[in-house]
Amino acid sequence: MGVSNYEVEDNAYRVTGEDPQLYLKSEGTVGGMRILCRANSGEDLPVQVFYAKAGENYTEKHSFQTVIESGRTFCCIPIPLGEYDSFRLDIDGDFTLNEITVYAGETKVSPVISAGTLHQCLIYCPVALLAILLVFWAHKVRAGEMGLHNYMLQLSGKNQNQTSREVCWDYMRVLAAVLVILAHACSPMVDLADAGWKRLLLVGGLTLGLSCNVIYVMLSGALLLNSHKEESVGSFYIRRASKVIIPLIAYYLLLLSLNHEVGFLPPKNLGAAFKRILTGAPDVGPHLWLIYTIVALYLITPFFRVMMQHLTDKMLFAMAVVILVCNALTLYLPLAGIGFGISTFLAGWEGVFLMGYIMTKDQTRSYDKKIMAAAVVAFIVSVIVVFINSANMNYVYHNAITLQLLSCGIFALMLRHKSWFDGKDNAVIRLCSRYSYAIILIHWYALFVIVQGRFHITALRFGCAGGIAVTVVLAFAVSLVLGIIYDNTVVIVCGVLFDKLISGIRRIRNK
Structure with missing residues (x-):
């Protein structure tokens, strides 16, 4: 021994x-x-x-x-x-x-029901029954709000009468979800590549994939700042909380639970977990920083919406130039030993948020070819910089002007050819679009724990190119399945309970 x-x-x-x-x-x-x-x-x-x-x-x-x-x-x-x-x-x-x-002989294990097991059954069985009833109740509430037929169509991704512009946004959401998985599939493998061409391929995938963050923020700006819906600031915040913050909290707790940092039956570390939610992304879900950034942008959306919708096309173009210039000066002047003393929010994610709105304006279509050309150059420059030395990636990634130009190029390509999306609406894209937020929230677990941890599939397998493709497709599929299950059980119950709470508060205030 x-x-x-x-x-x-x-x-x-x-x-x-x-x-x-x-x-x-x-x-x-x-x-x-x-x-x-x-x-x-x-x-x-x-x-x-x-x-x-x-x-x-x-x-x-x-x-x-x-x-x-x-x-x-x-x-x-x-x-x-x-x-x-x-x-x-x-x-x-x-x-x-x-x-x-x-x-030496075959061993058969006879099941033994211990007192502890019996005690757990007496606790878990009623809780499981209550959970099932809550899920059915939540779906019944949602079906009552929009009609059973329409609700079933929405759940299955079969909504009809989509305009080409709305279909375009669906494709963009799916693209953003694919790219975020691509980035995280390639990132840990870049410095492990045993051949130059593999490293180049991984850096290219990483560069394209990391545009997901900029695209997602730009998408939020494009959709929210273009809205002409009449609503108060409070109503906007409540609606965003129901659609974004409640799912964020639910998935945050799920990630902690999967990492055995929190328990529900019996309760374990729940108080500390809710405090951690206020502090930002957890170690088991560092990708959630993006959602925290977008939530912060929601705070200024009602005010930016009024401002942006009153600017002329020329002023919007000038703002786009200022955003890019401020970003470049803030990031690159220190390389020459010069500090940029003018601090402005336009150089940060707020500028990216506003850029999403600017890219949707019809006047911007006249610059599409130039924007797409700049995007190609930005992509090539970014790949070269990171390929030579991955320590320099901060100068071309995150919200740097290079990724902004690349993301604007993708926007320009999609919006310039939005007529192509006529008749391209289908259930698969609608389904993936509907659960794209869930995919982004859960993909870290699906990619690193299930695909890489359980299936042992990484971007360096199957000739690298095949490994990247298989990893992304499999992680996307696993994330989609997990998202569908969790969204239609835990998240929907939390969302309906939140909506009922808000409705109750409003009724009390109106009395």
């Missing part, structure tokens, strides 16, 4: 490092194992047993996981009958080992 990262004294094993392991050698046929031990902490003791034949490595596929619950002193491990060379026991915690018995 051998051990790793355990300190052993008599029969007591104490963990001294990460991933503690206990090794056993074996001869002959083995069909099961009985471990007689107890946790020193009095808590549940996770156990995973790996089994390997001669010449084989330990793999998750050839292992069995169980838990020795608090109060119990043994567990039985069923192992496929065969001749094994060695076993590895991963017991995560301090424990006292009394005996390990290896069985």
Whole structure:
């Protein structure tokens, strides 16, 4: 018997490092194992047993996981009958080992319902029933608001009578969701590439992918600042909270829960979790910084909307020039040892937000070819800069003028040919567009935990180009499925409860 990262004294094993392991050698046929031990902490003791034949490595596929619950002193491990060379026991915690018995025959594990399991069933079953009833109630409320037929069409992405402009925005939303996955699929692999052409391909994908942030902010500006809907500032904030902030909170808590940082039954760290929501993006979801940025832009939207809609085309063009110039001066003057002392919001994400509105104006179409040419140049320059030295990416990525020009070029291409979208409306694009926000919120988990962690697929596999494509498509599909499920269960319930709360407050105020 051998051990790793355990300190052993008599029969007591104490963990001294990460991933503690206990090794056993074996001869002959083995069909099961009985471990007689107890946790020193009095808590549940996770156990995973790996089994390997001669010449084989330990793999998750050839292992069995169980838990020795608090109060119990043994567990039985069923192992496929065969001749094994060695076993590895991963017991995560301090424990006292009394005996390990290896069985030569086939082992069958009889289910035992412990008092703890019965207690959990008595708690979880009513909660699960209540959750199901809440989901049905929430869908019933939404169906009542817009009619059952229209609601079912919306859920399935089969809305009809879309204008070419609205279809264009659907394609843009889907494009932004694809690009954000592309960026995060390529980013960690750039410095791992073992060939120059692979690095160039990854940098190109990263550059194109990172335009997603600028595109998403520009999309928000294009749609919100163009709106002529008559509503108060308070009504606008409430509507944005229902559509954006409530889902953000729901997915934030989901990411924390998946990382075992928060629990719901029983409640664990919920108070601290809600405090963390106010502080910004968590470590398990750093991509959420973009949503926090957009939420901040919502605060100024009602005021910017009035201002922008009263500016002439010439003034809007002048503003676009000022935005790009201020951005360039703020970013690049320090490279020459000159500080740019004029601080202006136009050089930040606010400028990108306003640029989205400017790009939708008909007058801007006369500059489309020049904008697209500038976008190509900006893309090439960005790729060259990062390819030579990835440490310089801050000068061409984020909201730098290079990515702004690239994103404006994509806008110009789509809006210049918006007539192409006539008749291009379909259920798949509508479905992906409807859940594009959910895809962006959950894609980090889908990409890094499921696609890369479980499926072991990365951008460097399948000849790099194939790896990038497979990673993006698979991560998008997984994100879409997770988004559909979570949006139509947890998010919709939270949204309806929020709307009911606001309606109740309004009724009380009107009395």
